Amino acid sequence: MPTRNAPDPSPTLRWDALTARWCLLASHRRNTPRDMTSRLDALRGASECPFCPGHEREAEEATEERLDASGRWLARAVTNRFPMMGRGPIGGATIHRGVFRERPAVGAHEVIVETPLHDADLSDLDPDALATVLDLHRSRHRALAERPDAAAVLLFKNRGPRSGASLRHPHSQVMTCPVVPPSVRRRDAVxxxxxxxxxxxxxxxxxxxELAAGDRVVASDPHFVALCPWASARSHETWIVPRAPIAHFGATPDALLRSLAAMLRQTLRQVRRVSGDADYNLLLRQPARAKWGEPWAHWLLEIQVRRGGDAGFELSGGMSCTVFSPEESAALMRSSDVL
Ligand SMILES: [Zn+2]
Ligand SMILES: [Zn+2]
Structure with missing residues (x-):
């Protein structure tokens, strides 16, 4: 029986009339388990981690796994036990009540457990293992994109408490959104x-x-370029961009996954080195589902170093501020010996 203070468990999207943007209200996530609320907390050990080998029954059912020759998993995808989106029926119209516009937030949300190793970072994996993770990302991306209500597919990784990570064990997330999120919409329009x-x-x-200018390029190979972008939002921001356009991550050819694994591994290690192993987010930037056929569609990966939350300047202006130029960051990364 619901009490007066019990949150409504169904997440909803509410429309902010002043900014013309959707906001997610997910009160069901209030009790999401956390083992790393801050750097100062004692980190919960592997013995209590739901993503560690031997604890598989504490996580949701696997949707897909990658196994080694002896049948042990190398990486696995599981349904998120505390999803951003509800599991309700597909569909659901927007309800307009004057300025108060709302619709059900429904979608798929999976966790990719990247390795059995509790204390590793994605960049600690060898290139083969990292290619396996990327292959699983691509496969789950393809599966989730099949949902008829997937307006956008988001793929991201939170590493460390300042990135918003709640669990230490290396993992990333892939999810669908029934509306096009604001930053995706803006990028697509531009x-x-x-x-x-x-x-x-x-x-x-x-x-x-950037390739012609050269001073912000960190590395390049025949398929990918790693660079610190001209207008970085945060210090040491780094992108990995396919040289030829690939509309969405699910369309990445097999032949490029190994190259991407090598580039991502090296780039993450360089970012960790120059940032003093700071927390980071890894984000897939790609168009909304409806734009995947557009000639300008071209995904890229973005690494954002996270040192703290946004302050008043960033919040009031919606403008970022960096203290390292991307030219400095790229030079530092090029000279950092991480292999
Ligand atoms: Zn673990
Ligand atoms: Zn356990």
Whole structure:
């Protein structure tokens, strides 16, 4: 029987009329388990971790696994026990009550457990193991994108408490969103406008210019470029961009996964080195589902170093502030010996 103070367990999307953006209300996540609320907390040991080998029954059912020759898992995807989106029926219309607009927040949300090793970082894995993780990311991305209500597919990783991670064990997340989230919508609008005016792909134009300039390029191979972007949002922000456009992560060819694994491993290690092993988020930037056929669609990976929450300047202005130039960061990363 619900009490007066019990939160409504069904997450909803509420429309902010002043900014024309959806906000997620997910009161069911209030009791999400945390073993690393801050750096100062004693980190919960592997013995209590639901993602460690031997504790599989404490996590939700696996949706997909990658096994070694002896049948032990190397990486596994499980349904998120505390999903951002509800598991309710697909569909659900937006309810308009004047300025109060609302719709059910429904979608899939899975956790990718990246390794059996509790204390590792993704970049500690050898290139084969990392390629296995990326292959599982791609496979779950493809599976979730099949949902008819997937307006966008988000793929991200939180590493450390300042990144928003709640559990230490290396993991990433893939989820669908029934509306196009604000930053995806904005990026798509900017890229579409550029293509209308210039007839070219914005991401392609940008990486060609970065390669020509050179001083923000960290590494490159025939398939990928790692760079610290011209207008970085945070110090040591780094992108990994496919040289040729790939519309969404699910379309990444087999032949590129190993190359991506090597580039991601090296780049993450360089970011960790120059940032003093700071917490980070790894984000997939890609268009909304409905834009995957557009000629400008071109995914990229973004690494954001996280040292603290946004302050009043960032919150009031929506403008970021960095203290390292991307030219400095790229030079530091190029000179850091991490292999
Ligand atoms: Zn663990
Ligand atoms: Zn256990």
């Amino acid at each position: 890229a579409a406008r550029h293509h209308r005016r210039e007839g070219s792909s914005l991401v392609q134009w940008l990486i060609d210019a």
